Amino acid sequence: MDPILRRFVDAADEAEAARELDDLIAQQALPLARAIVARKLSSYGGGGGHPDVQDRDDVIGEAMVVLIERLHRMRQTPDEGAIEQFENYAAAVIHSACAHHIRRRHPERARLKDRLRYVFSTDRRLALWSTNQTLVCGLSEWRGRAPEPDAGQALRRSADRDEQQWASLDRSGLARAVIELAFASGGPTEFEAFVAAAAAHIAEPKEVVEVVPSPSREPPQDLVIEHRHFLEHVWAEIRALPVRQRIALLLNLRDANGAGILWLLPIAGIASIRQIARVLEIEESEFARLWLEMPLDDTAIGGRLGCTRQQVINLRLSARKRLFNRVEQLLTSAFERQQGRANLAPVSASLKGSV
Amino acid sequence: MSTHLSDLELRRFAAGSLAADDLLRADDHLSECRDCRQRATVLTGAAATVDAFHAHLSVPATHLSEEELQLFVQGRLVGLQLDAATSHVNDCATCAQSVDDLRSWSGSPPRSRIRPIAIAAAVLIALLIPAAVWLAQITRHDVAPSLAGFDALAPAEQSQVRAALDAGAATLPSFMSEIAASREVLMGSRTTALDTFALTAPVGTATLSDRPVFEWQPLPGALDYVVSIFDERSNVIARSDAVMQARWTPSTPIPRGQTYVWQVAARRGSEFVTAPAAPAPLAKFHILDAHSADVVRQMEAQHPGSHVVLGILSMQAGLRDDAARHFRLVPPTDQGAEVAQRSLERLQALEHRQ
Numbered sequence: 156m157d158p159i160l161r162r163f164v165d166a167a168d169e170a171e172a173a174r175e176l177d178d179l180i181a182q183q184a185l186p187l188a189r190a191i192v193a194r195k196l197s198s199y200g201g202g203g204g205h206p207d208v209q210d211r212d213d214v215i216g217e218a219m220v221v222l223i224e225r226l227h228r229m230r231q232t233p234d235e236g237a238i239e240q241f242e243n244y245a246a247a248v249i250h251s252a253c254a255h256h257i258r259r260r261h262p263e264r265a266r267l268k269d270r271l272r273y274v275f276s277t278d279r280r281l282a283l284w285s286t287n288q289t290l291v292c293g294l295s296e297w298r299g300r301a302p303e304p305d306a307g308q309a310l311r312r313s314a315d316r317d318e319q320q321w322a323s324l325d326r327s328g329l330a331r332a333v334i335e336l337a338f339a340s341g342g343p344t345e346f347e348a349f350v351a352a353a354a355a356h357i358a359e360p361k362e363v364v365e366v367v368p369s370p371s372r373e374p375p376q377d378l379v380i381e382h383r384h385f386l387e388h389v390w391a392e393i394r395a396l397p398v399r400q401r402i403a404l405l406l407n408l409r410d411a412n413g414a415g416i417l418w419l420l421p422i423a424g425i426a427s428i429r430q431i432a433r434v435l436e437i438e439e440s441e442f443a444r445l446w447l448e449m450p451l452d453d454t455a456i457g458g459r460l461g462c463t464r465q466q467v468i469n470l471r472l473s474a475r476k477r478l479f480n481r482v483e484q485l486l487t488s489a490f491e492r493q494q495g496r497a498n499l500a501p502v503s504a505s506l507k508g509s510v
Numbered sequence: 511m512s513t514h515l516s517d518l519e520l521r522r523f524a525a526g527s528l529a530a531d532d533l534l535r536a537d538d539h540l541s542e543c544r545d546c547r548q549r550a551t552v553l554t555g556a557a558a559t560v561d562a563f564h565a566h567l568s569v570p571a572t573h574l575s576e577e578e579l580q581l582f583v584q585g586r587l588v589g590l591q592l593d594a595a596t597s598h599v600n601d602c603a604t605c606a607q608s609v610d611d612l613r614s615w616s617g618s619p620p621r622s623r624i625r626p627i628a629i630a631a632a633v634l635i636a637l638l639i640p641a642a643v644w645l646a647q648i649t650r651h652d653v654a655p656s657l658a659g660f661d662a663l664a665p666a667e668q669s670q671v672r673a674a675l676d677a678g679a680a681t682l683p684s685f686m687s688e689i690a691a692s693r694e695v696l697m698g699s700r701t702t703a704l705d706t707f708a709l710t711a712p713v714g715t716a717t718l719s720d721r722p723v724f725e726w727q728p729l730p731g732a733l734d735y736v737v738s739i740f741d742e743r744s745n746v747i748a749r750s751d752a753v754m755q756a757r758w759t760p761s762t763p764i765p766r767g768q769t770y771v772w773q774v775a776a777r778r779g780s781e782f783v784t785a786p787a788a789p790a791p792l793a794k795f796h797i798l799d800a801h802s803a804d805v806v807r808q809m810e811a812q813h814p815g816s817h818v819v820l821g822i823l824s825m826q827a828g829l830r831d832d833a834a835r836h837f838r839l840v841p842p843t844d845q846g847a848e849v850a851q852r853s854l855e856r857l858q859a860l861e862h863r864q
Binding site: 221239240243247248250251252253254255258259265266268269270272273276277279282283284285286290298299325326382385386389408409410415416418419421422423424427428429439440443444446447449 | 607
């Protein structure tokens with residue numbers, strides 16, 4: 156086990172463990188996450204080469220939840236696959252979160268990036284290598300060299316003049332286009348810069364929907380019943396959580412695109428907005444105003460709760476852990492019930508599969 | 511009951527764009543009106559949103575990184591990494607779509623679709639195999655080991671080397687279990703064990719060259735030898751003319767990336783003695799695929815002293831002798847000395863089992 160984790164794992168009680176965890180996250184994981192996410196998302200989202208702040212926070216938050224959950228599990232069962240190098244482990248989790256975010260939010264560009272990486276990795280005329288923790292690409296004879304600023308500028312100029320539809324090229328066509336652009340750049344460039352240049356003409360849809368079946372008509376009745384059953388149980392479990400966990404969970408509730416999804420409860424007839432406000436111990440009119448801003452980011456929630464962003468993440472993780480266990484039991488029983496039916500509802504099935 | 515809500519109001523309700531007063535008014539109506547709720551369910555795609563609701567309540571999955579996606583599509587993940595990635599891809603529509611797209615575009619074989627049959631098993635695997643076991647062994651992205659030659663490697667190869675360092679020893683490729691342990695019936699004519707001779711190289715290993723040198727022990731009294739190479743379907747891939755020496759090099763390359771069986775027929779007077787003879791195992795070898803061969807060759811040419819990296823790459827490619835040679839040359843003070851030693855022990859254990 157990485158010695159840096161020892162104080163957290165050996166903490167005498169939960170309060171001490173929480174303090175150690177806060178330190179680990181704040182001093183080790185978050186700086187690493189900020190650096191990686193800023194670099195990975197630097198050519199996506201907001202203008203001026205800066206990633207959209209909310210996107211960045213979402214990715215970091217998602218990675219931190221995974222990390223915290225893993226660290227909690229390691230404290231409970233230290234023998235179960237100890238983390239040998241926390242920094243490496245955290246980096247892997249953060250990269251995973253970045254990759255998934257880009258696939259969901261920028262699918263066309265992610266697709267082109269995968270293809271470019273494939274070509275650079277498999278075509279013997281090309282190469283992909285790392286220097287100073289930066290992924291660099293170019294012709295194979297350039298392997299090992301640092302990215303060259305002049306080459307980066309030449310790359311952008313060439314890409315500006317280029318009118319090819321890179322996303323529609325087949326494997327050999329893309330390889331040819333890549334070699335031509337690499338030649339034109341005259342030296343190694345950062346891989347992210349190469350992708351940005353090649354993807355310059357790609358227009359992403361404004362909203363990218365998670366890959367799930369999208370109903371265009373009234374859902375079947377048995378599906379409605381299943382969903383209602385599921386949501387009723389979840390709502391009952393949420394009401395049983397400590398109020399700070401409820402707030403950390405519900406005020407941040409969002410879908411893959413970052414859009415709020417708390418509206419599902421009143422529309423499904425599970426809980427009205429007034430009832431949700433009471434459960435969150437927020438005055439109804441204030442909650443109605445808050446509704447316009449939802450989902451809130453963790454800093455805003457922390458401001459309401461008088462705690463740090465990290466403590467909000469911890470609160471939500473605690474809520475998720477409890478709900479996850481209970482929801483899993485619920486889905487297992489629902490899945491077993493459905494086994495007897497000939498026409499399984501697809502969304503219910505995917506619900507089970509997505510646990 | 512108040513007036514029913516319009517479609518626009520229902521959509522704005524879900525979009526969170528109603529002013530506070532209108533929101534509470536709509537909320538009051540919805541809580542009483544089943545018709546409006548049903549209409550809103552259809553208008554807003556609420557059924558699909560239940561999935562998002564559920565996903566938010568779960569601990570997020572650890573998805574495939576860009577590098578892992580490449581390794582997965584190129585068939586270069588093995589063991590636990592492969593199991594975990596396969597399980598995840600069968601469970602995550604977004605990652606699965608990326609895998610399918612890259613596979614269909616690159617011409618790689620499609621992933622097997624096991625969701626309809628084994629969804630419950632996939633869920634179980636996802637729960638039982640801790641993500642950490644996977645993550646502790648997969649790619650290390652940002653912290654490069656200070657091994658000579660490491661930086662010169664492509665990310666995919668860096669990932670392989672990191673995996674070996676994390677695991678404490680390099681692993682052999684999956685085809686090795688087949689070529690190193692086969693005890694099938696000998697093809698061709700049968701002789702008694704005392705009446706045969708041994709094939710020495712290449713046996714139970716991969717070869718860097720696609721024209722490897724075949725060597726065997728001379729058989730006393732033999733006039734000449736004929737070497738035959740078969741593919742896994744017993745098709746003859748190459749056959750030598752009668753050669754006098756106990757070695758032969760094919761004149762044309764043998765296709766890469768495949769496993770082969772070879773045998774030698776020695777002519778002694780009017781009889782032929784074939785080796786290997788049953789019950790000895792078939793003599794199998796594997797010609798390394800072009801990419802892996804290029805990687806090893808480039809590393810050997812540019813960083814001949816990078817014995818840890820070369821040893822790991824060679825072992826993961828199935829080049830047993832080369833791997834052992836490199837590991838033996840690692841100084842005991844080297845950062846990778848322990849990994850080299852444990853890898854060497856694995857290779858030696860394999861020798862002893864054979």
